[in-house]
Amino acid sequence: MKNALWPLFLVLAAAGLASLASSLRGPIEIVWNAEPRQIAPAAAVFGVAGLVSLGLLAGFVLTWARQAPARARARADKRLIAGLAAVSAGDTAEAGKRLAQARAQGTPLLAGLLAAQTALAEGRPGDAAGAYTALTNDPDTKLIGLRGLLTLALRSGDIEGGRSLVARVRKLAPKAPWASEAAFDLAIKASDWQGALEGVTHASKARLLAPETGARRRAVLLAAQALGAEANGQHGEALKHATAALKLEPGLVPAAALAARETARTGHAKRAQEIVTRAWTVSPHPDLAMSLAGFMGSQAEAALRALTQLQMVHPETRLLTAALALRAGQPEEALAAVAPLKAGLPTARTARVLSEIAAAKGDAAGARAWADRAADARRDAVWRCEACAHEARDWAPVCPACGAFDRLAWVSAGPGALDAGSKPADGRALYRLPGPPPAKPVPERPAGPAPSGPRLVSLRPPDDPGPVASEDELFRKSAPPAPL
Ligand SMILES: [Zn+2]
Numbered sequence: 179m180k181n182a183l184w185p186l187f188l189v190l191a192a193a194g195l196a197s198l199a200s201s202l203r204g205p206i207e208i209v210w211n212a213e214p215r216q217i218a219p220a221a222a223v224f225g226v227a228g229l230v231s232l233g234l235l236a237g238f239v240l241t242w243a244r245q246a247p248a249r250a251r252a253r254a255d256k257r258l259i260a261g262l263a264a265v266s267a268g269d270t271a272e273a274g275k276r277l278a279q280a281r282a283q284g285t286p287l288l289a290g291l292l293a294a295q296t297a298l299a300e301g302r303p304g305d306a307a308g309a310y311t312a313l314t315n316d317p318d319t320k321l322i323g324l325r326g327l328l329t330l331a332l333r334s335g336d337i338e339g340g341r342s343l344v345a346r347v348r349k350l351a352p353k354a355p356w357a358s359e360a361a362f363d364l365a366i367k368a369s370d371w372q373g374a375l376e377g378v379t380h381a382s383k384a385r386l387l388a389p390e391t392g393a394r395r396r397a398v399l400l401a402a403q404a405l406g407a408e409a410n411g412q413h414g415e416a417l418k419h420a421t422a423a424l425k426l427e428p429g430l431v432p433a434a435a436l437a438a439r440e441t442a443r444t445g446h447a448k449r450a451q452e453i454v455t456r457a458w459t460v461s462p463h464p465d466l467a468m469s470l471a472g473f474m475g476s477q478a479e480a481a482l483r484a485l486t487q488l489q490m491v492h493p494e495t496r497l498l499t500a501a502l503a504l505r506a507g508q509p510e511e512a513l514a515a516v517a518p519l520k521a522g523l524p525t526a527r528t529a530r531v532l533s534e535i536a537a538a539k540g541d542a543a544g545a546r547a548w549a550d551r552a553a554d555a556r557r558d559a560v561w562r563c564e565a566c567a568h569e570a571r572d573w574a575p576v577c578p579a580c581g582a583f584d585r586l587a588w589v590s591a592g593p594g595a596l597d598a599g600s601k602p603a604d605g606r607a608l609y610r611l612p613g614p615p616p617a618k619p620v621p622e623r624p625a626g627p628a629p630s631g632p633r634l635v636s637l638r639p640p641d642d643p644g645p646v647a648s649e650d651e652l653f654r655k656s657a658p659p660a661p662l
Contacts, residue, residue, distance in 0.1 A: 429460030442473035
């Protein structure tokens with residue numbers, strides 16, 4: 179718009195000057211070198227206009243020349259940006275072309291960044307490290323270079339190198355959130371739970387972590403420390419860490435099960451029961467019920483009944499309720515408890531419980547049908563990595579397959595996921611409690627002799643591979659011959 183008005187302005191100015199020149203009468207006298215001279219009015223007007231125009235033109239040329247380096251830098255930056263975009267898109271050839279153009283126009287430091295990224299995209303970590311190292315030599319790009327080197331150290335698992343880089347970054351930028359995150363990742367890779375915990379505390383104090391993220395990380399790290407201590411026979415330490423974890427995350431099942439185990443170990447069964455109850459209120463889980471059954475001895479049944487009064491519509495509570503009803507010889511109550519789980523595609527555990535119920539009612543054909551259905555039923559909840567979908571039998575602070583921190587979640591499989599014999603950890607716990615024997619035994623699942631007290635036993639006979647039976651555990655007096 180501004181440029182479009184220029185011709186109009188020039189035309190108007192020329193017309194104005196012409197009008198001014200024509201309105202003047204007689205010659206104009208000027209003094210040049212101390213001598214008076216006379217010139218025509220039009221010549222005077224256009225002479226002055228010409229001098230002003232020349233001045234303006236000279237100013238424009240000077241300004242244009244002064245801005246030339248900035249324009250060159252902008253063009254180079256544009257090429258660098260195009261090169262970085264090409265790297266992001268995976269077009270390393272285009273990135274290389276842009277890099278050469280940018281280098282030809284200067285900006286060698288930022289060109290180094292593009293060179294590093296191109297090398298990374300082309301799988302040349304050595305060249306990338308060289309380019310990042312070059313960036314660390316200039317104060318303006320030192321942090322960019324250190325960040326790149328830190329990323330490379332994390333990728334290659336160079337824990338010591340990474341830690342040294344983090345120390346260098348912290349001197350330059352103590353509050354860089356990415357350095358804090360990298361320090362945490364390095365500690366996790368080294369299974370240094372205490373180091374990771376200290377890092378989380380530091381990051382939380384510096385407000386680099388959201389409070390809920392900090393609390394969750396602390397809880398998981400404390401649970402990891404508790405499991406490690408328990409494995410080393412340091413029971414006091416294990417209980418201390420697990421208790422601290424539960425204060426932050428009351429529903430953290432592995433911490434609750436461990437805290438209950440260790441508390442019961444010290445002879446405080448009632449207190450251990452309270453731990454399980456609190457955790458069940460947040461996250462009903464078979465490990466909690468199994469843990470309770472394990473340490474409550476003769477009061478196990480009453481303790482489990484108390485548990486079924488919490489989270490009553492949760493599938494886990496329904497399965498436990500059905501088990502207790504079966505033990506009491508009340509298959510109709512058991513059926514009422516699991517009836518909502520029959521809708522749609524029942525899981526393998528639900529199908530097995532329904533088989534037990536049918537057997538208890540004397541319906542051998544129904545028991546067989548549900549037992550068969552359990553073989554290809556929808557899979558039950560399992561510890562699954564949210565990053566790589568790896569399934570693990572036991573919870574762990576990091577995924578054993580991909581190393582991701584706190585990504586193992588107790589989740590059920592999708593509606594299309596069927597129970598397959600080769601898959602682990604399905605049908606984790608099938609509750610079956612001591613009680614009157616079923617009216618007719620479950621087909622192909624012969625009952626064994628009844629031991630004297632409650633204990634955890636395997637559901638299947640040793641010679642029955644079963645679809646997921648290797649993962650099955652149950653709690654009952656009347657048990658098959660192979661105790662766990
Ligand atoms: Zn994973």
